[in-house]
Each structure stands twice: as C-alpha cells, then as structure tokens.
Amino acid sequence: xxxxxxxxxxxxxxxxxxxxxxxxxxxxxxxxxxxxxxxxxxxxxxxxxxxxxxxxxxxxxxxxxxxxxxxxxxxxxxxxxxxxxxxxxxxxxxxxxxxxxxxxxxxxxxxxxxxxxxxxxxxxxxxxxxxxxxxxxxxxxxxxxxxxxxxxxxxxxxxxxxxxxxxxxxxxxxxxxxxxxxxxxxxxxxxxxxxxxxxxxxxxxxxxxxxxxxxxxxxxxxxxxxxxxxxxxxxxxxxxxxxxxxxxxxxxxxxxxxxxxxxxxxxxxxxxxxxxxxxxxxxxxxxxxxxxxxxxxxxxxxxxxxxxxxxxxxxxxxxxxxxxxxxxxxxxxxxxxxxxxxxxxxxxxxxxxxxxxxxxxxxxxxxxxxxxxxxxxxxxxxxxxxxxxxxxxxxxxxxxxxxxxxxxxxxxxxxxxxxxxxxxxxxxxxxxxxxxx
Numbered sequence: 373x374x375x376x377x378x379x380x381x382x383x384x385x386x387x388x389x390x391x392x393x394x395x396x397x398x399x400x401x402x403x404x405x406x407x408x409x410x411x412x413x414x415x416x417x418x419x420x421x422x423x424x425x426x427x428x429x430x431x432x433x434x435x436x437x438x439x440x441x442x443x444x445x446x447x448x449x450x451x452x453x454x455x456x457x458x459x460x461x462x463x464x465x466x467x468x469x470x471x472x473x474x475x476x477x478x479x480x481x482x483x484x485x486x487x488x489x490x491x492x493x494x495x496x497x498x499x500x501x502x503x504x505x506x507x508x509x510x511x512x513x514x515x516x517x518x519x520x521x522x523x524x525x526x527x528x529x530x531x532x533x534x535x536x537x538x539x540x541x542x543x544x545x546x547x548x549x550x551x552x553x554x555x556x557x558x559x560x561x562x563x564x565x566x567x568x569x570x571x572x573x574x575x576x577x578x579x580x581x582x583x584x585x586x587x588x589x590x591x592x593x594x595x596x597x598x599x600x601x602x603x604x605x606x607x608x609x610x611x612x613x614x615x616x617x618x619x620x621x622x623x624x625x626x627x628x629x630x631x632x633x634x635x636x637x638x639x640x641x642x643x644x645x646x647x648x649x650x651x652x653x654x655x656x657x658x659x660x661x662x663x664x665x666x667x668x669x670x671x672x673x674x675x676x677x678x679x680x681x682x683x684x685x686x687x688x689x690x691x692x693x694x695x696x697x698x699x700x701x702x703x704x705x706x707x708x709x710x711x712x713x714x715x716x717x718x719x720x721x722x723x724x725x726x727x728x729x730x731x732x733x734x735x736x737x738x739x740x741x742x743x744x745x746x747x748x749x750x751x752x753x754x755x756x757x758x759x760x761x762x763x764x765x766x767x768x769x770x771x772x773x774x775x776x777x778x779x780x781x782x783x784x785x786x787x788x789x790x791x792x793x794x795x796x797x798x799x800x801x802x803x804x805x806x807x808x809x
Contacts, residue, residue, distance in 0.1 A: 378466070382420075385461070395419075396418050399422035399566055403544055411546045412546075412682055419546050424453075435487070438489045439512065439515075440489065440510070441489055443663060445524055446661065451468055454514065465484060465488075466488055468489075470638075492526070493521060500637060504778065507537055507538070508538070511541075513542070517545065526548065545558070580722040582705045584705065584707050589677065594621070595724050602729070604672070605654075606662060606671055606674045608678070609657065609659060610680075611659070612635040616631075627654065628652065629655035629734070630645075631658070632644045632661065634659065636764065646779045671693040673694060678709065690704070733784055738782060743774045743777045746800060748800045770784060791807060794806040
C-alpha cells in the first residue's frame with residue numbers, strides 16, 4: 373500500500389516546517405490519545421496539518437483498504453486537503469472525490485484503494501452505495517468544517533455514511549465557529565474540546581465604511597480599488613447575478629479579476645483559484661463560498677460589496693484577512709440610504725479620493741497537458757521553461773502541478789511567445805500542449 377513510510381519529522385522537513393504552532397502540537401497529542409476530539413480554531417490556523425499528522429501515524433502500511441475517511445463541505449476543501457496530504461509525502465495513497473468531477477475518474481483512482489479518502493458527503497455516499505471498497509477498515513473519521521456541512525444540507529448523507537461504519541474508534545470534528553451543536557448520529561461521546569477561538573490575540577483587523585454618495589456602487593467600488601492600489605483582495609457579493617454585473621464592470625475598466633461561485637462548473641472554479649493564487653488575477657469576485665475552506669493566500673483586504681445578512685457571514689468573510697497576527701482591512705461598501713446591520717459598527721466614512729499607483733496585470737497563466745500521472749515534476753516544468761523557453765528565474769512564477777495537467781504563471785508580455793516555443797514539445801517523453809488558460 374505504501375512505498376517508503378515517513379516519520380513526522382521527515383514530513384515536517386519535506387514541508388520545510390521547523391516548528392509547529394502550540395495549537396498543532398496540542399491537537400496532535402490529543403488526537404493520538406483520544407477517541408473523540410473537537411478542534412475549534414480560526415480559519416487559516418493550520419488545522420489540516422494538525423489532524424493529518426496524528427492520523428497518518430496510525431495507518432497500517434500492510435492494510436490495503438481505506439483506513440481514514442475525511443468528510444468536507446466543499447469540493448475546494450477536498451482538493452486543498454488532498455494537496456496538503458500529498459505534499460507531506462507520507463508514502464500512503466490519498467485521494468479526494470467530490471461532485472462536479474467525472475465519476476469515471478473516481479472509479480479509476482479507487483481501483484487502487486487509498487489509505488485516506490477525502491470527499492464531499494454526496495459523492496462519498498454514492499461510492500458507499502456502489503460498494504467500491506470495503507468499509508471494515510475505516511476506524512477514523514474526520515468531519516472538517518462539520519458545521520458548514522450541516523449548514524449546506526449534508527446531514528442526511530453524513531448520517532447514512534456514519535451509520536455504515538461499524539468499526540469507528542476515532543472521531544475528529546473541526547470548526548472555525550463557536551457553539552455549533554454536534555448531531556447525535558455522530559456518536560460524539562465525551563469529546564476532548566480544544567478551543568483556540570478564545571485564545572486569539574488582539575485582532576489587527578481594521579473595518580472601514582465606504583459610502584456611495586452620488587455615484588453608484590460599481591463606480592464607488594472602482595474608486596476604492598484605485599485607492600487601495602495593487603494589492604490582491606476578495607470582493608464579496610451575496611448573489612451570482614451581482615458577480616456577473618460587477619465582473620462586466622471590472623472587465624470594462626481593465627481590472628484583472630477571477631469569479632468564484634457555486635453556479636460555476638468545478639473546473640472553472642478551480643482555474644479561478646489557480647489564477648488568483650499565482651497573481652494573474654488581482655481580485656477574486658466571490659460569494660460566501662470563498663469565505664472559508666478554500667486554499668488562497670492571506671489577503672491584505674476584503675470588500676463587502678453587498679452587506680452580509682448575518683454576523684457569522686461577516687466574521688467568516690473578514691477571516692480571509694488579518695490572519696495569524698498580520699494586519700488587514702475589511703471595507704464595508706454601502707449605498708447612501710442603506711442601513712448597516714447591527715453587528716457592523718457605525719463609523720465615519722473613509723475618504724477614498726486619493727488614488728494609489730496602479731499597475732496593470734503583469735502575470736498570465738499557461739496550461740500544460742501533463743501532470744503527476746505522467747511522472748512530470750515541477751522541476752521538469754521549470755527546466756522546460758528555462759531551456760526551451762529561454763526565460764530566467766525571475767520570469768517563472770508559481771507552478772501548480774495536478775494529476776493530469778499543470779499551470780504556470782509567466783509574465784503577460786511573453787505569454788504568446790512562450791506558447792509558440794513550447795506547444796507540442798516533449799516533457800518527460802510526453803508530447804504536451806501548452807496554451808494560455
């Protein structure tokens with residue numbers, strides 16, 4: 373089942389982590405020695421590593437069945453955990469399955485059964501119903517962001533999944549929210565609670581109100597972006613229709629951005645995040661789906677283009693900035709007669725008349741039709757761009773390597789030239805297509 377099994381120290385060395393946070397150290401110790409653990413910790417605090425390290429240590433290298441099941445509320449969180457787990461290089465097979473991706477692809481990957489299976493409740497339930505693997509060896513279940521799974525309507529599937537696991541002896545639940553009731557079907561008796569939501573230091577989040585007086589909200593948003601300058605940030609909307617309208621306005625004004633909402637195809641959502649992470653897109657225009665559970669860097673700011681309807685939404689949106697002791701700003705954009713909810717404090721409006729230097733988009737993203745399954749590494753891709761593409765190290769941006777493809781950030785000015793040079797070339801014995809994403 374596993375190749376060379378790595379120790380915790382080997383894994384941390386591979387991840388270039390010299391020291392764990394206190395939360396991670398305590399969580400590892402408790403999860404290793406406790407049947408039921410509830411881990412409450414802010415978004416972006418390192419919960420994924422905190423539960424993966426101790427569960428990997430419990431895996432049996434001679435067992436060829438699924439041993440650990442991780443249920444998550446969104447496709448993006450499944451992909452994120454899978455990426456972290458693979459980067460750890462533990463030696464164990466790990467797969468993520470989720471709605472919106474080909475069932476045929478799932479079946480191919482599950483023929484070689486993983487030790488750790490990550491997935492959304494709906495897709496996991498489908499695989500259980502079709503008996504694609506044995507359930508007898510699943511002794512650990514992790515419900516990551518379990519409150520979000522309940523919130524988006526996965527209770528029925530979660531109940532069915534847990535009721536089919538006869539040999540569970542370890543349960544780990546995580547959340548970034550206080551006071552959520554754990555349903556009885558989880559059988560979460562006498563859990564050890566690790567609450568790091570109370571232990572946050574003084575927040576360095578600044579909240580600013582921006583009022584659209586005589587101008588419409590779209591023009592005021594543009595003025596705000598030009599006031600902020602060249603920083604990356606997230607603009608939150610409540611509705612998909614609002615995203616479409618704001619996107620058209622930003623495009624008209626040459627503000628590079630990507631969109632992210634539940635109405636998009638999974639492939640398009642993933643590619644929006646890739647372009648945002650690598651700097652091709654300056655702005656992520658998103659619904660509350662982006663408030664947690666997706667893999668993006670810490671933001672210097674977020675903008676509430678449409679006001680959140682509840683304190684929880686406001687808190688999770690704001691949690692995308694001012695993380696881990698860093699500074700950040702949440703801008704609340706309101707129409708002149710729009711009333712702020714009670715949970716948003718009333719402040720003097722920010723003057724955004726002063727404009728910061730603004731530079732147009734610098735990066736572009738190239739798609740490569742080869743990935744891990746073709747034995748291609750990031751080093752192979754870098755070598756192709758240096759040798760055949762003729763670029764230098766400063767011109768090579770972030771490389772994201774997937775199972776069957778890769779994405780590379782390169783300067784916009786040379787994107788077309790590189791496509792011409794590299795399309796239909798060979799990379800590790802495979803002829804690959806290289807196109808602009």
